Amino acid sequence: MKKLVLQAAVFGVAGVLAGAALAAPEKTECLAGAKPGGGFDVTCRLAANSLLAAKLIDKPMPVTYMEGGVGAVAYNHVVGKRSSDPTLITAASTGSALLLAQGKFGQYDENAVRWLGALGADYGVIVVAPDSPYKTMKDLVEAYKKAPNDFAIGGGGAVGSQDWMKAAIIAKSAGQDPKKIRYVALEGGGAVLTALQGGHIKIGAGEASEMAKHHQAGKVRILGVMAPERLPGDLKDVPTAKEQGFDFDWVVWRGYYLGGKVSDADYQSWVDTFQKLAKSPEFAKEREERGLYPYTVIGADFEKVVRNDVKKFKTLAAEAGL
Helix, strand or coil, X not given: CHHHHHHHHHHHHHHHHHHHCCCCCCCCEEEECCCCCCHHHHHHHHHHHHHHHCCCCCCCCCEEECCCHHHHHHHHHHHHHXXXXXXXXXXXXXXXXXXXXXXXXXXXXXXXXXXXXXXXXXXXXXEECCCCCCXXXXXXXXXXXXXXXXXXXXXXXXXXXXXXXXXXXHHHHCCCCHHHCEEEEECHHHHHHXXXXXXXXXXXXXXXXXXXXXXXXXXXXXXXXXXXXXCCHHHXXXXXXXXXXXXXXXXXXXXXEEEXXXXXXXXXXXXXXXXXXXXXXXXHHHHHHCCCECCCEECHHHHHHHHHHHHHHHHHHHHCCC
16 A cells, blocks of 8 residues: 555656646746847747746746847857756847858857747838839849849848848849849838838838838838738738749748757757747737737747758858858
8 A cells, every 4th residue: 555655656746747847947038139129139028928928937037138240149158158058048030040051150050059939920021112113023023134233122231131132032033143233231121111212222122010011101012022821911912922923931030049958858848838828819919019920830840940941041142152
C-alpha cells in the first residue's frame, strides 16, 4: 500500500512538472534591438500586452531597449551573454533575416539563436502617384522594361534594405539589372508619399499598413500587394502581385527568438504559450490595434520560415551585387 502511495506521489509530481512546462517562466522580458517607438518596440509590446491580458503570464513583461545595427547589437548580446536565459525573448522581423543574409550581424548567423514564432505581419506594396498613367503592375513593369532609367524608385532605408529589395524585384521582373536601379533612400513612408506627390520618384516601395490609409484617401495608388492572397479591410479590392502574374511575396513578419542554448523544455514551453496566445481574443485585439495582419507561425515551422528567408535573401543580395 505504501508503495502505491509513493508511486502516486511520484506521478503526481511528474504531472505538476509536465504542466509547468506548458507555461512561460514566472519572470519574463522582451528585448527590442532599437530605440522606443519602432517596429521592434511594437513587436515586444504585442507580446507583453497580450500575454498579460490573456493571463498567460502573472506579472507584466518589461521591455528593454538596446539599439545598434538595426538589431545587430541585441543579437550579439543575446548570443554572447544570455544564450541560455529562458526568461528572455527578443523581437525580430523579416529585416533581421535580410541583415543576417548580408552578414551584417557579425560573426553569428541564423543558427546562433532559437526562432520562437511570428505573431503578426505586414506586407510589401508597390505604389505610384494617384495621377500616374500606370494602373496595374503589368503596366508598370512593361514601362520600366522599356526605359528603366526613367524610373526613380523611392523607399524607406538605404541600399540593401527591405524597400530596396522590393525595388530590385521590380527590376528583375522587367528583365533589368537590379544593380542599376535608380533608388532614392528616404526616411519612411511619409517621405515616400511626399516624393511621389512632388514627382521626384515614379515608384514607391512600402508596407501595406502604412500606405492603406493614403490609398483610401486618394493620395497614392497601390498597384499590387506582395501577399499570398488579398488583404482584408481597406485593401480588399487591391489585387496581389501574384494575381497579376508576378510570382513574388514580401511578408514583413514580426517575430521573436530565444538564446541558442535555451533548453528544449524551455523552448517548448514558450512554443506552447505562444500557441495558446494566438488563439486568444486578447491577442487578436492587440494585433489589430498594432496595425498588423494575421500571420501566426510558431516553433519548428517558424524556424523553417527564417532559414528559407535567409537563403532567399542571400540569392537576391548576390544577384544585386551586395
